[in-house]
Amino acid sequence: MPSKPALRVSVVSLGCPKALVDTEKMLALLAQAGCLVAAPADDADVVLINTCAFIAPAREESLAAIRRAVALKRRGKVRRVVVAGCLPQRLGPALLADRPGVDALVGVFDRPAIVAAVTARESPFVRVSRRPRGCEDDRGRFRLTPRHTAYLRLAEGCSAGCSFCTVPAIRGPLRSKPIHRVLEEAAELAADGAVELNLIAQDTTAYGADLPARPGLAELLRRLDEIEPVRWIRLMYAHPAGMSEEIVAAMADCRRVVKYLDLPLQHVSDGMLRAMRRGYDRRRVEALLAMLRRRMPGIALRTTFIVGFPGEGAAEFRELLAFVAGQAFDAVGVFTYWPEEGTAAGRMAGQVPARTRRRRRDRLMRAQQEIAFAANARRVGSQLEVLVDGLDGEGRCVGRHAGQGPDVDSLCILTAAAPAGEIVKAKVVGWDGYDLIVERIADCGLPIAN
The missing domain is CATH 2.40.50.140 (Nucleic acid-binding proteins)
Incomplete structure (x- = not known):
């Protein structure tokens, strides 16, 4: 009797690098179950969409991807549509009523159920747990990045409590991986051809705070620096409140840690930082930036800012503009504030009109563009x-x-x-x-x- 043909699975991975790691792990589970993964959407049996739901534009992007997949199903191009990740975690079974044609939902704490969700015959199939697991093992991923570069997740969830952020409600509190497991995953990625490891978490500086021995990020950096095949180690998602002198010293000392830091500041006005519950003030930010540049001359600093946060007036925005001009960051991302249901900021007075938010975003990006273009011109010949x-x-x-x-x-x-x-x-x-x-x-x- 001929064997049953393998299911062909097309994947759409949306959102941040943490979600990409989730996608890679789910694809590995599907491949181990005999599925053919990464097929084109118009030549697949199942479309798997790993979604983002952090802010409204991310939800809209996820919903648009679901609409496209359901349209393929209605035309007979695919048999099943599976939605995973943050959107089903945030919306729950209500997503099924909102998007008829979706066959299965898998939340962020139910990654192992992806095989059952893809291969099941019944609809709807729902696995959306509300209780977080520990930080799961990310070894054995079906990598979607080029072989020479990989994301290395240190922890899941976040306990920082920023007033604008939906991550703790979606992904739960901080759950760090044991240090030995991080090192094992790093070695596996290096053996698989990765020469660049990009360290990620919701807050990499909080790594180890929830573990019994409390190993910190500084210790982890020094241990990772011993993995011989790795060429570059890059630190991303570093919360300014957690950037200690010990972490900066480890970055400066480690040969493979590139002199680059992704440091989301979000604002510089003391009033805005208090309202955001960021845990630091402008003086702390300026001292940290000075220490980084003193210990690592030429360090590339990337940051992000939120404009139009509740209570941000013209004076606070001018302060932010002047700060960006004076610091000359290497890269800046600017986000307009989105009032999110269930967050403290969403209930605050002083909500800024959407048009003003967009105008401030565009103005800050123009200011940063001038800085970036001038820096590029100075690099010619180097x-x-x-x-x-x-x-x-x-x-x-x-x-x-x-x-x-x-x-x-x-x-x-x-x-x-x-x-x-x-x-x-x-x-x-x-x-x-x-x-x-x-x-x-x-x-x-x-x-x-x-």
Whole structure:
């Protein structure tokens, strides 16, 4: 009797790198169960959508992806639509009534149920637990990133309690991985070809605070620095309140930790920071930035800001503009505030009109653009090390220097092709908007991170 053909699963992964790791783990479970994963949507039996629900635009993007998948199902192109991740976790079974045609929901705490959700015959299939598990094992992932770069998740959930944030309600409190498991996952990723490890969590600086021995991020960085095949280690999602002198010292000392930091400041006005419940003030921010630049000259600093938070007036916004102009960050992301149900900020007085929020976002981005373009012009003629990512959608060979994180930052455009995963020495010969144009000079050995 002929064997039953394997289910073909198409995947849509939305949201942050933490969600991408969830997707990679779910795909690994499906592959182990005999499914053919990563098929095109129009040549699949099942469409799996891993969603984001952090703010309204993310929910709209997720709902649009669901609409497209359901339309394929109605045309007979696919048999089943499975929705996973933050949106079903936040909305629960109500999502089924809102989006007829969805066959299964899997929440963020029910990742192991994905095989049953995909292969089940019944509809609806719902697995949305409200009780968080511990931080799960991310080994054995079906990686969607290029082989030479990978995200290494240190923890899940968050206990910071920012007034605007829905993450604790969706993903639960902080749950750190034991340090030995993080090291095992790092070694596995390196053995699988990753030369760049990007450390992620909702708050990487809180790593270990909930573990019995309380190993901190500084200790973890020093242990990761011993993994020989790894070339670059990049720290992302670092909460300013948790950036201690010990963490900064570890970054400065570790050879493989690139001098780059993703440090979401969110604002600089003391009044706004108090309302956001960020746990620091402007003086603390300025002292931290000075310490980082003193200990690691030339460090690339990336940050994000929220504009239009309740109570932000013209004076607070002018203060933020002046601060950004004075600090000259290497990269800045700007988000308009969205009042989210269930958050303290959503109930605050002084909500800023949407039009004002958008106007402030655009003005701050224009200010940062001038800073970034001027910095690129000054780089022409300099030399740097570039990790080659490969060809982009336009057929250009692109890569990143140590001060450019994956997916969120600008790129280096190489004038000639080079193998993906190699680190090459290059000379900056021009720039195009936020991106640098570089010419390969030579191959590199172990990159100089300090």
